[in-house]
Amino acid sequence: MGNENSRLDLSRIYDIFDENEVLLNKKELYQRYIEPFQNKDFKNPVLAIYPKTSDQISSLFKDINNINDVNVVIISSTTNPKFLDDTVCSENSIILDLRNMKQIQFIDRRNRVCVIEPGVTWDELRKKLKEKGMRPLFPLFPRKGKSALASILDREPHLIPKRQFDISDPLLCMEVVFGNGEIFRTGEAAGPHSIEKNREYGAALTNPLGPAQTDIFRIIQGSKGTLGCVTWISMQCDLIPSKREIKLIESNNVNQLNEFIYTSVRRRLVDEVFILNKNLFCSLFPQKKIQVKDYVLIFSVNGYEILPDQKVKYQLADLQDIMTEMDLEAKENISGISKNNLTPFLDGNIIEPHPKYINNMISVDLFYNTTLNRVNKHIKRAYEIISNHQFPREKVNLYLQPIIQARAVNVEFSLMVDISESSHSKSNRKDARKILTELADYISQNGGFFSRSYKLINEFAFTDRNKGVQDSLRKIKEIFDPNYILNKGQLIF
Incomplete structure (x- = not known):
């Protein structure tokens, strides 16, 4: 070298x-x-x-x-x-x-964009944007201390699929220091000038494409720090709703809920929308005894500054027509769980204890993208594998997040394992990973796509079935980090 x-x-x-x-x-x-x-x-x-x-x-x-x-x-x-x-x-x-790089360099309400450094957490960003009547496009259950920039680079999905037009959203422009030490800016931020100078020239840093015919941001996002260190990004934001209605639909048939998502998102009638299985939904409210069907769909209809009441009213009326056709019922309350209980989740508040780490239980996760019409088949196979390994079904959490205008869905299976001193913690986690590895093998051959890389799924994302991807990744690595100094052990490097 x-x-x-x-x-x-x-x-x-x-x-x-x-x-x-x-x-x-x-x-x-x-x-x-x-x-x-x-x-x-x-x-x-x-x-x-x-x-x-x-x-x-x-x-x-x-x-x-x-x-x-x-x-x-x-x-x-x-x-x-x-x-x-x-x-x-x-x-x-x-x-x-990068925890000390905590600047929010600017907030642009007109263009609904802000620029943040890696040390800015979701909670810090939420509080700062709130001063301007804005909010980030949150993931579900952001963790205390979690970098918003890292979450976006990892393609963690947010809750509003109609606001996502590309798999990279809400990411816009970025500055990255490549492994060879070169500093590079993408999209509208490209060029020799500072952010301040670009702003003087009228740049809002909302266009991620370029410079020229390159879209370098696409290979940086999801690369897990193996090509460079991102020092700031510009990101899409949303306004805080002036009016919001939150509804719940429960069903034992996930296909029925998926059809509702297809129709309601295509007609742009819902804002936040996602599905939780019974176990995950009940775990959010441990003090309550909840009777609910196998799946709960949560959706909101938001009104903003212009005629918010009228907007929410007509959208709810249209949604009611859709639900009548599909024999579904939207409720304001299920077993005592209502809008007041759900608002903190939709507002991106920090939830303690976190649903992935509660009562000496920790989650072992598998997440991937697919299409909504494949979800039911995947769930059935998942429970077959889980039953074969005699893992308790009541410790399986499922979260379905529609993405990119509901053209796809992020599926997240979480197996809750005991890590208390009295349990065999290491063995429990190993057994859970074995189950999810078997499921990942099935998913990789049946319409699943692993867009968020980590150890459990790397062997399926970068197997011989994807040898062309391996060759391309190595060529890219040799351009931007020729001496392989960054994040060894990630991806295939």
Whole structure:
């Protein structure tokens, strides 16, 4: 690789970063970056660095490219515990922790866009946008300490499918420091000028395409930090509704609910819309005894600044016609669960305890994209596999999130396993992963697409069936990170 040195020069690190931006204490490194993952195969990092600017990151990468066998692990979220095996600390790892890059560089209400750095969490962004009468396009159950930028780069779906026109939404422009140390901006932000200068020229940073005929943002999103470090993004936002009606539909037939989604989203009548299975819905309200059918669809109809009451009224009337034809009933209350109980979830509030980590139970997840018409077949096969492994059905959570105008759906199976000291925690998680690996194998051959990469599904996303993808990824890696310094162990690198 043409590297000149074999060891890290700390004096050079301190030329780039202040002392308070570098962590060397082995005990603190272990507690922050190894312990939360509960993975004994991880190695203690050499050090952690807390940059504040893209220039610092660029200088660091250029220096590290002259060192043999170094792995830069990029982290921006402070959530604990970690649910996915999407961070790998190997020998000679340097943690690049972006938690101190917390600027919200601007908020543009007219164009419904804002620019954020990696350290900005969903809760911080929600509070700041609220001052302008705006809100982010949230995922369901954002976690405390979760980086909004990291979530968007990972293609975590938001709740309003009619606002998503492309798989990349709500991502717009970005600045990225590639593994070779080059700083690059995409879309409308491309060019030599700063964000401030671009703003003076009237750029709203809403167009992600380019520069020229390249759409570099598409290969950065979902690359898990293996090509570069994203230092800011511009993202689509929404206005806070002036009026909102929230309804629930319960059914034992998921196909019936899927048909409602197809029709209502195509006619742009619903805003937030998603389906939870009975187990997940009931787990959100542990203090209540809930009687409900197998699946619950939750939807909202929002009115904004112009004639909000009239808008909500006519859309609800049209939705009632659709439900009458489909023999469905929208309710304001199911077993005491009403609009007041559901509003915090739709508003992106931090829920504690988090549904994925409650009562010494933690979720082991499988998520993928498919089309709504395939969902019922996948669910049936999933429960067959789960029954064959004698895993309790009441510990299986299912979340269906329509995406891209409901042309597709993000499916998320979560197996809740006991991690208390009295249980066989490691064995429980291993058994759950075995079940989901078998299911992932089936999904990969029956219309599923793994757009969010992590360890459990990588072997199906990048198998010999996709050899052309492997070859393309390696060529791209050699362009942007030729010395393979970034996030080793991710994807196929």
